[in-house]
Amino acid sequence: MKADLLGLALPVVPLAAGLAGLLLRYRHRGVAAALGTGAAAVALICAVAVALRGARAPDAGIVIADFGRLSVTLGTWLDGPAGFVAVAVGVVALCVQIYSVAYLHDDDRYAPYAAQVSLFTGAMLLVVVSGDLIALLVGWEVMGICSYLLIGHDRRLPEAPRAAVKAFLVTRVGDVGFLIGIVLLGLHAGSFRIAEVFRADLPAGTVTAACVLLLAGVAGKSAQFPLHTWLPDAMAGPTPISALIHAATMVAAGVYVVARLYPLFERSGAALTVLAVMASITMLLGALAALGQDDIKRVLAWSTVSQLGYMTGGLAVGAPDAALFHLLTHAAFKALLFLAAGAVIHAVGTNLMAAMGGLRSRMPVTFWTMTAGLAALAGVPPLAGFFSKDSIIEAAWHTARGETRIPGPPVVPGSISSAFPLSATAAWLVLAAAALTVVLTAAYVVRLWRRTFLGEPRSAAARTGHEPPWAMRGPLLVLAVPTVLLGFAGLSAAFGRRLGGEHAIAEIGVFALLPLALLALGVAVAWRRDPAADLPDTALTRLLANAFYLDAVQDALVTRPVTALARLARRADETVVDGAVDATGTGATGAGALLARAHIAGLPRATGAVLGGAVVIAAAIALVVGVSW
Amino acid sequence: MRIDQVALLPTYVAAATAVLALLVDLLVPGRRGAVIGATAFGLAATAATAIGVGLGLGDAGRRTAFCFGPDQCSLVSDPAAAAVGAAFAVLALGALALSVPLLRTGEVPVGEYCFLLACSLTGAVVLGGARDLITLIVALETLTLPLYLLVGIRRGAATGASAAVTFFVVSVVSTAVALLGAGLVYTATGGLHLADIAHAGASAPELRPLLKVGMVLLLAGLAFKVAAVPAHAWAPTTYDGAPLPVAAYLSTASKLGGVVALLLVGVVAGGPVLATSGLTLAVLAVLSMTVGNLVALRQRRMVRLLAWSSVAQAGYLLAPLGALLASGGRTPDAIGLVVAATVAYALFYVVLEFAAFAAVVAARGSTDGGDITDYRGLARRSPWVAAVLVIALTGLAGLPPGLAGLFAKVAVVRALLGGDAAWLAVVVALNAVIGLAYYVRVVATLFAAPAAAPLPPDSAAPASVGAQVRVGWPVGVAVGVAAVVAVLLGFAPQGVLELAAFFR
Structure with missing residues (x-):
């Protein structure tokens, strides 16, 4: 079989539904909802079938385009992680589609919204299943576009268009590197098919260059420092979009792509070091910034940045299986957290935690599911986040002590196995950052939990808040199941092998006591504060609330120079290029006026022109052709 | 000197149209429609004759008149000349059609107008064949x-x-x-x-x-x-x-x-x-x-x-x-x-x-x-x-x-x-x-x-606006x-x- 039809159906069905949905008129809400949820359901069924079927080798694929000796194929490579990630995407997409029907019931632009969500789902699944780098890039870019459209969906919000443009531009900066990296790999390997790129004998320099370039794109999509600034602003989009795109799927795409191309990254210590430093900074930065926010969605957004740092950290220390495991658990609990936050916002009518409080009794379902999600985020055993986070920390510990080996046949013949190329210092850095982040995570989780649900209601809306309709409550309950139970999969050796490891991912040992102790410390620190009190207005809190003023730095270093350059280019265009065009126009008109005036005198000049013209032409001919010949 | 009258046929018809216009104006005075109709008929006939002569040239490819030698002919009728003649006749017919509102006003003597138009056409028809x-x-x-x-x-x-x-x-x-x-x-x-x-x-x-x-x-x-x-x-x-x-x-x-x-x-x-x-x-x-x-x-x-x-x-x-x-x-x-x-x-x-x-x-x-x-x-x-x-x-x-x-x-x-x-x-x-x-x-x-017609109400609004x-x-x-x-x-x-x- 040339192409795996089941695998192809995964991206094609939602993409087709999305394109069809874009043609719908705004008033066809029912059709749009049916199309969106139907496509997500079909995609989920396909994904479950793929996951149950087990890992497959890459197929040959259908050739889409030939460029000389390079060709672009639409083929699939459904290895173990691809199946699981596809299931995660399908579950979250279906939950979000159902949730959105209720959440956007007053929105007259629901139809294009649902279509864009379908389109996004298809694009993400294309990234997941594709066995070809160019097809992967197509999905990657379509996700970027859908993210832009969906962040800017709510036109009443003044900050939405700005946030959409920011997200688009910042990720685009990284995508340039991503594109160049892909082209570099394809040209040197002679093929864009991932399996052939792995087989190709690439020089070490090329691998390092390509991996670092790819990391630029990964940093953009997965909101890694220094390209993380778009993610908190992207919370201007509707809350289900935050759950789908900016928590569970798109931001995970960068992590997934690194895991997919891990055989390349394993060859380049430099790229892994870059990844390790990036991950450490991102982890700490996200957690610190989350501590300083009062907007519930921005807390979750910064926590997403921080958790993505865990995943990239896991990749950097040679544990792609642990990183993917954290990706899956994070997809479950972060989607749950965003949808629950949406329910809270739906009830209270504001994003600010200052206006919440005491919602526990009025919204029990939301309270309990969100508690489970927050506990998983903090890493409370035995919830999902505990296992996945612990496995990353343990992997960092092993690498720091030089115990990690590259699996598979050794690169240097004769030795038993190759040493992992990441330096111990970088691994220690990741370990320290991860440990510190556990404390900070516990602190901001406790703060959010107590400020939202406990204490006295701090506004009229919070006093009258109520549970959302069942279309919104249902997805919360569905997502609560993996949030609580998915961690136990980490204890299964079969699951570990499917994610590319050699044994069970989470082997709980004595070392697990360290994160638990740190967790308790964070909780204890946070519990001593009065949840009703706002943060004191000190230099430190301002620094945290503004995420170390990195937006201002970015503004000064990038935005202003680029704007100045653009203004210069525009002025040059207006005065030089357009000026030349305008001058041509006025010049022609002026010449016309002059000639027209010469024709006013009429008859005498007309006759003179005939006679004079004949003489002038004769003279011109004598000059040019000559008289004799 | 041999004269192929067929080559001259479109010219004859065009000239006859001019005469016809004058005659009709003379015989039925005051009937503009008759003069215009007769002229239009003549112009159409000129076009038809030119096309007919052009199509009837056969294998020889051309007819000649007023010749002093194999190439020294004053007038030839070849497909190009026929096409030009027909085009002129059609244009004259079109001009006549556009003239109808003008002729109706009475500012213009109808017979003379049609006669002059047909005369001009006669020259044009000859022009195509002039050598x-x-x-x-x-x-x-x-x-x-x-x-x-x-x-x-x-x-x-x-x-x-x-x-x-x-x-x-x-x-x-x-x-x-x-x-x-x-x-x-x-x-x-x-x-x-x-x-x-x-x-x-x-x-x-x-x-x-x-x-x-x-x-x-x-x-x-x-x-x-x-x-x-x-x-x-x-x-x-x-x-x-x-x-x-x-x-x-x-x-x-x-x-x-x-x-x-x-x-x-x-x-x-x-x-x-x-x-x-x-x-x-x-x-x-x-x-x-x-x-x-x-x-x-x-x-x-x-x-x-x-x-x-x-x-x-x-x-x-x-x-x-x-x-x-x-x-x-x-x-x-x-x-x-x-x-x-x-x-x-x-x-x-x-x-x-x-x-x-x-x-x-x-x-x-x-x-x-x-x-x-x-x-x-x-x-x-x-x-x-x-x-x-x-x-x-x-x-x-x-x-x-x-x-x-x-x-x-x-x-x-x-x-x-x-x-x-x-x-x-x-x-x-x-x-x-x-x-x-x-x-x-x-x-x-x-x-x-x-x-927005800025005319004062008492001035006679020109028919143009x-x-x-x-x-x-x-x-x-x-x-x-x-x-x-x-x-x-x-x-x-x-x-x-x-x-x-x-x-x-």
Whole structure:
């Protein structure tokens, strides 16, 4: 079989539904909802079938385009992680589609919204299943576009268009590197098919260059420092979009792509070091910034940045299986957290935690599911986040002590196995950052939990808040199941092998006591504060609330120079290029006026022109052709 | 000397039409319809006869009359001549149709009007077959002479009189220049027949400068007929002062006659001095395009705009012939190409220009074209007329949807590039850009909101502003046929290009 039809159906069905949905008129809400949820359901069924079927080798694929000796194929490579990630995407997409029907019931632009969500789902699944780098890039870019459209969906919000443009531009900066990296790999390997790129004998320099370039794109999509600034602003989009795109799927795409191309990254210590430093900074930065926010969605957004740092950290220390495991658990609990936050916002009518409080009794379902999600985020055993986070920390510990080996046949013949190329210092850095982040995570989780649900209601809306309709409550309950139970999969050796490891991912040992102790410390620190009190207005809190003023730095270093350059280019265009065009126009008109005036005198000049013209032409001919010949 | 009467048949029919018009006017006085009908019948018959003679030529390919030798014939009837004759007759018929509202006003003597129109046609029909200088110039003058009267035929119209005088004086001067040139050419070659002139060049090298000067003067004089710069200054005044149908006839039939004459003299007779005639025509083309387009930018009156644009179009018409200047343009193949391009452009141009004038007549009646601002909102008042005007103007500018103009410009530029005269192609392209400006401005005016009539209530509102003009069915038919032909040519330009191949 040339192409795996089941695998192809995964991206094609939602993409087709999305394109069809874009043609719908705004008033066809029912059709749009049916199309969106139907496509997500079909995609989920396909994904479950793929996951149950087990890992497959890459197929040959259908050739889409030939460029000389390079060709672009639409083929699939459904290895173990691809199946699981596809299931995660399908579950979250279906939950979000159902949730959105209720959440956007007053929105007259629901139809294009649902279509864009379908389109996004298809694009993400294309990234997941594709066995070809160019097809992967197509999905990657379509996700970027859908993210832009969906962040800017709510036109009443003044900050939405700005946030959409920011997200688009910042990720685009990284995508340039991503594109160049892909082209570099394809040209040197002679093929864009991932399996052939792995087989190709690439020089070490090329691998390092390509991996670092790819990391630029990964940093953009997965909101890694220094390209993380778009993610908190992207919370201007509707809350289900935050759950789908900016928590569970798109931001995970960068992590997934690194895991997919891990055989390349394993060859380049430099790229892994870059990844390790990036991950450490991102982890700490996200957690610190989350501590300083009062907007519930921005807390979750910064926590997403921080958790993505865990995943990239896991990749950097040679544990792609642990990183993917954290990706899956994070997809479950972060989607749950965003949808629950949406329910809270739906009830209270504001994003600010200052206006919440005491919602526990009025919204029990939301309270309990969100508690489970927050506990998983903090890493409370035995919830999902505990296992996945612990496995990353343990992997960092092993690498720091030089115990990690590259699996598979050794690169240097004769030795038993190759040493992992990441330096111990970088691994220690990741370990320290991860440990510190556990404390900070516990602190901001406790703060959010107590400020939202406990204490006295701090506004009229919070006093009258109520549970959302069942279309919104249902997805919360569905997502609560993996949030609580998915961690136990980490204890299964079969699951570990499917994610590319050699044994069970989470082997709980004595070392697990360290994160638990740190967790308790964070909780204890946070519990001593009065949840009703706002943060004191000190230099430190301002620094945290503004995420170390990195937006201002970015503004000064990038935005202003680029704007100045653009203004210069525009002025040059207006005065030089357009000026030349305008001058041509006025010049022609002026010449016309002059000639027209010469024709006013009429008859005498007309006759003179005939006679004079004949003489002038004769003279011109004598000059040019000559008289004799 | 053998005279093939069949070759003369279209001329006879055209002349008979003139006589018929006078007779009908005499026999049934006061019946305008009868005179117009009889004339229309005669013009149609002329067209039919020309086509019939052309189709009946058979294998021989041509009929001849007034011959002194195998090539020394004063008149031939070949497919090209037949096509030209039929085209002239159809244009005269169209002009007559546009004249119906004018004739109804009673400002114009109907019998004389029809007689003069038919006379002009007679000259035009002869012109297509003329093969010696005397026949050529006499035919051309027969074509032009009745037009002096037609331009000023409206009783009591001062502008018409001044227009007629301008037209007459400039024409006389130009004809004098042309005759001087013809005399010099005769002196240099000793031949009047185009074939003699074409073959005489090599025999007497010392007479070559004389031949060149004669050719330059002849071409410069004939340039008057196409209103090419420098013999162009009559066109705006004359077009604007003349009744609109006469202006339409002047800018189509008369211009087509000029093109035929220039082709016959410059290319057929100019064989030995092709570089000279090529350069003359190139200079005429560049001047006409540039001056015509630039001045057209500043025009406020519709007919003056059309006049200046027709000056510019004369430049496009002559531009392919300018390729004869370059040595690469003087091979037999290249000559065939540039001649075909000229003829094709002439046919496209004639149809589009006639459609433009017909639309103006339909919108405004046949006396006065008015200011361009008077056409504001025409698209709302009379959408069909506005549509025809849009097709005609965009076609003249060389834009779709009137693809005819586009194909014509492409044909011209291709001929120039093929004839190794790229600089001239660049000039044509630049001028096409300038031309866009004023054509598009007029088209945009048609769709603008009508001016909020700022007239004081007691003044007599002129019929022009916003009023629907009733023009009768002949004008409607003429507009419709012109528009249909323009669109058909746009979609099937191959027919015109094949027809143009007759002239190679």
